[in-house]
Amino acid sequence: MTGEKRRYWLMKSEPNCFSFDDLKGRPEKTEHWDGVRNFQARNLLRDELKPGDGVLFYHSNTREPAIVGLAKVVRGGYPDHTALDPRSDHFDPRSTEGNPIWFMVDVQSLRPLPAPLTRDDLRRHPLLSGMGVLKKGNRLSVQPVSAQEWQGVLEISGVPDPFEK
DNA sequence: GCCAACGTTGGC
DNA sequence: GCCAACGTTGGC
Numbered sequence: 644m645t646g647e648k649r650r651y652w653l654m655k656s657e658p659n660c661f662s663f664d665d666l667k668g669r670p671e672k673t674e675h676w677d678g679v680r681n682f683q684a685r686n687l688l689r690d691e692l693k694p695g696d697g698v699l700f701y702h703s704n705t706r707e708p709a710i711v712g713l714a715k716v717v718r719g720g721y722p723d724h725t726a727l728d729p730r731s732d733h734f735d736p737r738s739t740e741g742n743p744i745w746f747m748v749d750v751q752s753l754r755p756l757p758a759p760l761t762r763d764d765l766r767r768h769p770l771l772s773g774m775g776v777l778k779k780g781n782r783l784s785v786q787p788v789s790a791q792e793w794q795g796v797l798e799i800s801g802v803p804d805p806f807e808k
Numbered sequence: 809g810c811c812a813a814c815g816t817t818g819g820c
Numbered sequence: 821g822c823c824a825a826c827g828t829t830g831g832c
Contacts, residue, residue, distance in 0.1 A: 657830090681815075704830050762831080780813040782829050810832085817826080 649806065650696045651788040652687075653710070653776055654750070655703040663700045663712040666752045673717055673751040677725045678733040680745060684785040689720040689746040692785070697793055697806065698750055701776060702759070703784075709759035710796060713805055718749035753805045760796060770795030 654676065656662065666674055679685055698714040722743035725731040738744040765771040775786045797804055 655830090683815090708831070779831085780829095782814060784829090812829100812831095814829080815827090817824105819824090820822090 647693065650691070650693070651699070651790060651793040652692060652696060652716075653699040653701050653774070653786050653788050654714075655701045655776075655784045657704045658702040658711075659705070662702065663714075663752065663755060666700070666712075666714065666750065667755070671751065673749055675718075675723075675747050675749050677723050677747045679723070679747065679784055680733065680735065681782075681784065684783055685744075685746055687785045687787075688748050691787075692716045692748045693719050697788075699788055699793070699796060700752070707759065707761055709761045710756065710765070711759045712755040713753040713802075714750050715753055715805075716748050717751045720746040720748055723747040754802065756796075756800045757802065758800070760800065764799065768795055768799055770798075 661674075666672060676688070679688060694716055696716040698716060699710045700712040700714050701710050702708055722740075723733070723738075723745040725733040726735040726738035726743065726745040727740060728734055733745075735744060762777060765774055765777055770791055771777075774788070774792055775781050775783070794804070
């Protein structure tokens, strides 16, 4: 097949705010990923995440942080409308309809992992111990994942690649 | 709850 | 343009 190679991402969410189960429960198992208010992550959402890309859904800021499920991007970057809504927690008066500052993508759940992959699980695996999410001080809520890391997650989880026919 | 690491803001 | 102060993130 020609065209661009699929890329992979890890996306963090606090499960008490929006969990993988929440995503699974949405119509079409799809939801927009709003509320990112960091320029580096914004640039990734706006420019880099493309439909068909793979997503590792990571639960952060919880008792046992872990990768809990697989998802995919189904719509690339478009303006985050919550920035325009004064009643939203994510309202940003600098952003306007004609000149949006913040962007989001749509994500669809593919499948949960049979067991969450904790940080200890990741650290133990030679292919995964270098993942960005393990690095101290890394606060990026959207970050790139290599194809090897994606495969490693599938391997220790014992699940087939959802993108393989 | 603690606190290190980081990004952003604003005075100068 | 520097940098201190501040707010937030997020593991532990």
